[in-house]
Amino acid sequence: MEPLRPSDYDDGTEARAIQQPALGFVGAGRFVWRQLTSMRTALILLLLLALAAIPGSLVPQRSSDPNGVVQFRRDDPELFEVLDALQLFDTFTSAWFSSIYLLLFISLVGCILPRTSHHLKALTSPPPATPSRLERFEHYRVETTHGAPEQLLRTAEETLRSRGYRVVVQKDSVSGERGYLRETANLLFHFALVGILLGLALGTGFKYQGQRVLVEGQTFTNQLTSYDSFNPGRFFSDSTLEPYSLMLNTFTPTYQFDLTSGRANPLDFAADMTLTDGSGARDVVLRVNQPLDHQGTSVYLLGNGFAPWITVYAPDGDVVFSQPVAFLPQDSNLTSLGVVKIPDGLASQLGMIGFFYPSAVALETGALTSVYPEPDQPVLTLNVFRGDLGLDEGIPRNVYSLDTESLTQVTGGETGRDSLVMGLGERVDLPSGLGSVEFTELRRFVSVDVHRDPTQLPVALSAVGIMAGLIVTLFVTRRRAWIRITGNGKGEARVEFAALARGDDPGLGKGLDELVHAFSKVEKSTLRE
């Protein structure tokens, strides 16, 4: 896969024409291998890879946009079935995408291994002897000068050496080659690509990521039961979870109100937390773009919102539910949607689904909306359902959604009874004497992601290798140059210069001119001595 490899390099395409006679099993294998590692195959595979990635941007992906996939399924179940069978919702882990890049990497390895041994050989052997007829080269110069041939030969050697050539002095000439670094860097680039793939393949099994919604005053400990959701790699074990805990003290957003657009622009999100581990407790501030790196894990601030503290009382005044409930933001002014489930303590199971408006304003239609993301006029509305919450069947339920199938709506919607509406600190009665609900207090929550990703180090090192290899290989040129001295026995000498590009080298002619110039400079300085 050397793009600018030396012109005499065999890229395998010639070999096919010669290998026509009946191939045995080994021959056929070699044929396939040669095909696979040829530059043309690598090129086709590269273009296929680009093509195959396109659907990953057109169709929502389970990895990056799971909600989009759910939405797609809801909107068009039939097309969903077809596309899902084609693994289009998992493009980048699909069989077809994987086979393209795996073939590409096999092709790559099959190409760079022989090139590495070829290059090692070139690095340890001297530049080839001077060809007998330099005038046949496209880039050729000839000069006449005075001096003893032996002296001029030394000048030639010194000139080439000072210009970075590796030099071999022969009877009447000097041959040199430079720019070995080009191939070294090129190989480094390609090995670094393999490094990325290996880093991903080996590291992914050991990584984990977990999510947790944390309300002000709550503490999260880094153990499995403390996560809301958790995605471990294949080789993950509980024991790799570093023991520490994080408490959210306060979350402080800063907004700037833009008078012209009427929009609130977020300026800063800061979560003040207390980190406790074996060495004690300390305060940390978590911000977007400023994750907390602790004991090989990173903690990221990825979301925030309001968590109204909701208290539900039984008719006799007993508290049956009292806790902050995270409401998920639906727009930039933090109109938020939340769900409360009361399985025990009341006459029947209750489910409530409702909106929280930090700065509530009534629209002409009577509906509420939030006009600012700060709690200037906090209002909570709840639609109440009674019946079977389905929590007793042992099936895991999403705490953020309410399955209303086996429930009967008792407020809001078409029940003829208004939704419950509460300002901060207000308490309203539930219908049918079920009890009452109170919007007790307003807190904020943050959602944090905790990641441990051992692929980062090998991938980062490989990325450095990619950049270094790329820059060096594209801007170093590999050249051979020869200088031959032919004395005429009368103190005059003919000096011939020739240069040969090994790979793409548009500046070769200019380089040769510089070499001629450098030669005469070295020659003059030696004369002066």
Add this chain to the structure above:
Amino acid sequence: MMDFAYLSLVGVYSAMAVYTLAFVAFTWDLARRYSATPALVPAGAANPATDAESSQPWGPFQRIGVTLLVLAWVIHLLAAIGRGIAGNRVPWANMFEFGLTSTLLIVAVFLGTLLWKDLGYLGAYITGFVLLALGVVTVNFYVDVTPLPPALQSAWLVIHVFVASLGTAFFALGAALSALQLARARFEARDMAKARIMNTLPSSSIMESLAYRLNVVGFVFWSFTLIAGAIWAERAWGRYWGWDVKEVWTFIIWVLFAGYIHARATRGWRGSRAAWLAIIGFGAVLFNYTVVNIAFTGLHSYSGL
């Protein structure tokens, strides 16, 4: 207090006016080249006037064009700086600003290459493209200056986005040369023997080599953009690579140009086919900037539209 956002917009429109004049001059220069070409040089034969790498003096209209272009660029630069002062940050934090800075860099790279090689025949294309792009971003993508949201408050905004626009600038020039290379190659194959203007261009192999060198620089910048973006993504979103739509297209573009570099070393692909890959690659860059920003939903939704 001075309204820098307003002044910046005035600057953008002024720059567009001067770009228009430069465009006219460069077009005139092309026409002059056409009429100054006396006879048909046999196709395929070397054209001594242009094949000898650019020792020809500049024509008067090219000189006027370049002078106007420098003037327009300075106004454009002031407009970008004004926008930066207005926002108190780098002027490439949303789609309009990215367009403003990218076009500025395209012209800067073009002016820079003029010091290196006589690419005057690209002047009409560059001014035309920049004029069109500036018009589109100002009319369609303009947004008021807003403070940076927390997700963009990072030093990587300065590095990642700037290098992306620098890469875009090199790809734009490379694609132009590749397109002319294709036209000239057809001319050399006698398909367009009557298009005398083609005679005023360097040979297709010279343009191929120039296009390659520009695209390769673009490729280095693009690789860096990709890596810097991954580092930033790890800090901001908790993962360095997640196949977000913008990431997908950045990857596609990288692979296309990697393909282009390999095509140049593959028998049967060097020359015209490789040139097509470079043009498709730049097409993908434009797609990534326009359609992916506007029509696709992803994490890179900073167009502000």
